[in-house]
Amino acid sequence: MRLLELPTPCLVLDRSILERNLAVMSAIVRRHGVAFRPHMKTAKSAEIARLAVAGEAGGIAVSTLAEAEYFGASGFLDITLAVGITPERLDRAAALVARGMELTLITDDPNTAAAIAAHPAPFRALIEIDSGEGRGGVNANSGALLVLGRALGPRLAGVLTHGGHSYAGRSIPEMQRIAEQERSAVVSAAWALRAAFFPCEVVSLGSTPTAMHARKLDGVTEVRAGVYMFNDLFQAEIHSCSRADIAMTVLSSVIGRRPGDNQVLLDAGAIALSKDRSTQSTAHDAGYGLVWGLDGTPRYSECRIESLYQEHGIARGNRPLPFDELKVGTKVRIAPNHACLTAAAYDRYHVVSGTDEVSVIWERVNGW
């Protein structure tokens, strides 16, 4: 099947770019001599997970129990659920452990830690550390760390942080500084636990920008990253990749033309693309996404999606668009601002390798 034959909107994944992205991150992390645990929250596909762990220890991270169940059913038995668990979810998580999964949970809450310790299932648990993002996690130097260690008892396996504030960085030196903040926070927490005679085998950190730019990872045992597999316009702006490293695009059809306004109307709207506007705060605001040719190149110069409705996107060129080519029905590919959110609207990838021939369809898991 060729891209021209696909119903739109749908996802196109270029396997050659995907594999290059996987190889780059793997090599970067391996250089530090630490384990790599791909985070599957972006790709949510067993086929992609198998490629991502090739040559690695085999463990993955996920963001929902639905992902843990899906990847467990696909044979992944070393999974870290890297979003804070609640006591109400432990029974559902325990069903995975009962089927042989080594499931690692994270928490920053003493009641939840006590519930994990009291649960019959032999979960492994990491204490979530806030390394500067201010989202989840306790401070590495706070007394809360030891309270959590005591509450988890024999379930305690280590510490985990996510330097998500790297998304606010705009230069490589900033990313290096944030990566060191992420590292020093989680390593400090590990040593604070060990100094109080708690075990702390796992020292886990990661985000695509910090994994990419960390200068040293001393004291760290594993790195997590997810969006690096696909990359997107925002990651290109924050120096995680170049635009040529964007592996996933949305195939879309022209459904209207306004030559007088140098605009085309596309069938990729707010559901198909997400309303993520992350590039707005960067040097190159891409609107809601950039319109590329069917061949995946920016052949329409800089044509960006300026308005988004539920099922319509309005794209405008910064130079005159070739309206003789852009007819109703013409297919284009849209590079997204934020691959994780764009992918979430779809249940499959149409996989190509540099050409317009779809070699295979890979499914993805959604929901919770």
Next chain:
Amino acid sequence: MRLLELPTPCLVLDRSILERNLAVMSAIVRRHGVAFRPHMKTAKSAEIARLAVAGEAGGIAVSTLAEAEYFGASGFLDITLAVGITPERLDRAAALVARGMELTLITDDPNTAAAIAAHPAPFRALIEIDSGEGRGGVNANSGALLVLGRALGPRLAGVLTHGGHSYAGRSIPEMQRIAEQERSAVVSAAWALRAAFFPCEVVSLGSTPTAMHARKLDGVTEVRAGVYMFNDLFQAEIHSCSRADIAMTVLSSVIGRRPGDNQVLLDAGAIALSKDRSTQSTAHDAGYGLVWGLDGTPRYSECRIESLYQEHGIARGNRPLPFDELKVGTKVRIAPNHACLTAAAYDRYHVVSGTDEVSVIWERVNGW
């Protein structure tokens, strides 16, 4: 089953509010003596469509071919696909006609109109008119109208417009003015066609705000609206409803607490809520949504979601939050900015009627 027992995040739909919203819109449109064609793009559920057409002629509007196929399989045989069709999609659409559906397409493109006319399937087609939104459609006074009429030939059934620029209105007089703009544009187009001896049986318009506030609908044969079924924070801001008329909320669990910052972390993130920020341009910016109690009331005063990550939302109260009540695992309900986009992340509704008892689950169709 009770709401407390549901895995989160998930959708909760209050049937008593839904039915009130349906009755209000139906009465408002019936007052004008024109037919009502509920637009199912928001609800995407056969059960809700059956409630929405009760007492009406029975036709519905949809926004994708996937919806047309789903509703067709559920017995709806009078469907208007109210997004511009492409020639490539006609064969797929024709399969519905072959199974007995009266399928009405819309177009503003001469090549597409010719393809519709040349196709063996007896589609009905409406010419899309731009009544001021500047998205799709031709101007009512332009020569393009007659070109399209000629190209469609015997397939021509009328004209259609969507006064989507009503979303930029902020007062009832503005909505009345935009509703009249919508009406006069589509009625002018109808008369221009008739003056040239083209048939124009259908004169269709609609958006929730203009349907709600139109003072007269002379010359119009049918009204379409969709989001009025659920309503949302944005519709409340633009005078389509009050906040008490919001029928659909997202059930979410607290997964973290920051009493020092008066914040809770929720498991409803950017996928669960969408990144729609439409209330930002209104008098009451609701962030990414408002956190209500499990009972669906704003018991946490004004607690709004200020930051959104893939699977995390950070909510902050404008008064001190009751942290003795808001523990990790506590469930809350989130009122969304834009119901259409929020609902798109889910495949079902958990239906309640004023209480916390889930009486039934209704499925919804997603994708294209």
